Amino acid sequence: MPNRGIKISCEECTTFNCFVKQASPEWLAKISQFKNQVVYPKGQYIFTEGSPVFGAYFILSGQVKVVSSVFSGKQNIVRLASDGHMVGHKGIGHETYNIGAVALQDSRICFVSNELLYDAFLNNPHFTIEVMMFYSKELRKSETRSKYFAQMTTEEKVAYAILYTYETLQDHDEDGLPCIFLSRQELAELAGTNAEQVSRSITTFKNDGLISPEGRCVKILQLKGFHQLLSPYDQFI
Amino acid sequence: MPNRGIKISCEECTTFNCFVKQASPEWLAKISQFKNQVVYPKGQYIFTEGSPVFGAYFILSGQVKVVSSVFSGKQNIVRLASDGHMVGHKGIGHETYNIGAVALQDSRICFVSNELLYDAFLNNPHFTIEVMMFYSKELRKSETRSKYFAQMTTEEKVAYAILYTYETLQDHDEDGLPCIFLSRQELAELAGTNAEQVSRSITTFKNDGLISPEGRCVKILQLKGFHQLLSPYDQFI
DNA sequence: CGTGCTTTTGAATAGTATCAAGGCCGGTGG
DNA sequence: CCACCGGCCTTGATACTATTCAAAAGCACG
Known part of the structure; x- marks a missing residue:
């Protein structure tokens, strides 16, 4: 069960890159007051696929995977996120968007309702622009990703x-x-x-001295090697 | 060569879904005054890959493909856009983003510089929120696309x-x-x-009575059939 | 010390890209 | 008006890559 514990206010929060920090002091206080904060243990769903999302989740600290399944069972990781990132915001419109989010580590996450968020957007242009830029960048990443994925071999992926x-x-x-x-x-x-292909690729990378797998953890010995491997696909991520 | 002709002002423009319409009357007038408008003939580049983009392009009327190449020659269509859509906005930051845009039909397109755009964002919250929502939606589409593309057969793609x-x-x-x-x-x-695989798939669709290819133009006889084909991948587009 | 889960490796299969050739159509020039 | 040329489209054969299926090994856990 999610642990509620002591709530860290926005004023005392040290997650420097959190978008909410762009709001004015008054609005920061207001958001801080009305936000909900929960510590999700590793493996726990923050929100599940299919159920409506009524606001946005800001990761104060921790790691999250955003997942989405194609058919029954076939899951897919859409995005990873950590400190300061935002997940689950699906806009003011009410179309469904079947994604879920799972904590990869114990994660402290703040929830802000759509209504409060929209009010904050209307009154804090810098905040809104920051979020807009976030989406713009994520869109670019996603487009770059799908463009390159169409051309890459499995090992490159x-x-x-x-x-x-x-x-x-x-x-x-x-x-x-x-x-x-x-x-x-x-x-x-x-x-x-x-998973089989991943295993094969990891064996290859190990033999090439790029990584050193220790159980399920994978140590990266040569970041440069990976950049080289992906160099045909420039300006990645 | 792009034809300049008579400029259609934002006030008299009838492209109802253009984001700029969300700005206040004063700002609409201001944008209208300073915007640049060009009619690009079919096949013409609006902006090319590699060259910096200094603002955003709003399609008043026409059709555009946003392209991006992986290696030399290997081109890729990232997105299609038509009336009211925005292309080329790469944010205030100056990271490069190698995309180009080509007119598929003669297209009348308005250019707004980054500086003016940023000012408009600061002073027109509804405008900013609208653009933010646009990015949010496009991001979702893009994520859905890359998620499904990983599972689809060529014919489904x-x-x-x-x-x-x-x-x-x-x-x-x-x-x-x-x-x-x-x-x-x-x-x-x-x-x-x-192109070969596309041709094969089109032949199959023709035999199934879904389409009727007439030269390069493809008539769609049964939209429902395509939705059925893609039904495993729900809530598409 | 077994039980179940993840990982690794191997072999068979299926799907797709590539290569190659022929057909169709519009444009150009004789 | 017709022949030729080049571009795009179609279709077939082949090779290759990646998925799937299967089985064994490693590891954590009770």
Whole structure:
């Protein structure tokens, strides 16, 4: 069960890149007052596919995967998100958009209702512009991704998935080496392939000295190697 | 060469869904005054890949394809757009984003500089929110697309490309039947495959009575059939 | 020490890209 | 008016890549 604990207000929150920080002091206080904050344990759904979303979720700290299934069972990772990112905002319109969000780590997440958010947008142009730019950038990433995915081999897609995961979640092991904690299945859902192919690709990368898999955790030894692999697809991410 | 002709002001423009219409009367007048308007003939580049974009283009009337190439030669259609749509806005930041836009038909297009646009955003919350929602929706479409493309067969991708083209451009022949005017190559660039596969799929669709190809123009006889084909991938577009 | 889950590896299959050739159509020039 | 040419479209054959199916190995957990 989500732990409620003590609520961290927007004023004392140190997640510097949170969009809400763009609002005026009064509005920051207002949002802080009315926002809902929950700590979701690892593996927990923040919101599920199919159920309506009545606002936006801002990640104060933690990691989240945004998922969406094609057929029954066939899941797909649409996006990864961490501190300061926004998930679940589906606009003021009420069309359905079947996505869910799952915590990859224990995550403290603030919920702001659509009504409050819309009011804040109307009264805080910088805030609105910031969110607009966020969407604009995400759109570009997504377009770039689908454009390149049409041309990439499976191995390149897996390389992309590894690189994207690291660049988005910025995980490190105890030695400070970049690494990622997703399962083969999760990497497959991100790369648009299956767990077997991911395993094969990971073996290849290991033999090439790019990574060092330790159980399910994958240490990245040569970030440069991945950039080289993906160099035909320039200006990625 | 682009024909400049007589400029249609925002006040007298009848493109009802143009975002600029959301601005206040004063700002509408201001944008109208400073905007640049050009009629691009069919086939002409509105802006080219690689060159910086200094503002946003609003399509007053016409049809545009937004393209992006992976390697040399390998082009890709990222998006189609028609009346009222916006293309080329790359945000205030100056990261490069290698896309180009080509007119599919003679198109009258208004250009608004980044500076003016930003000022308008700051002073017209409804305008900004509208643009934000546009990005949000496009992002969803793009995510849905890349999610489904990973699972679809080539034939389904071609079906999607045909349906998307019709729903976006809304072309009709002299009898009022829905039809599309893209070449096989263009459909391939939209579907993420090659012209040969598009041709094969089109033959299948013809044999199933879904379409009636007349030269390069493709008449759609049964829109329902395409929706059925794509029904595993619900709530598309 | 088994049980179940994830990962790895192998072999068979199916689907798609590529290559190649021929057909159709419109435009150009003789 | 007709022949030729080039572009686009269609169709077939082939090769290859990736998915699927299957099985064994590794690992955590009770």
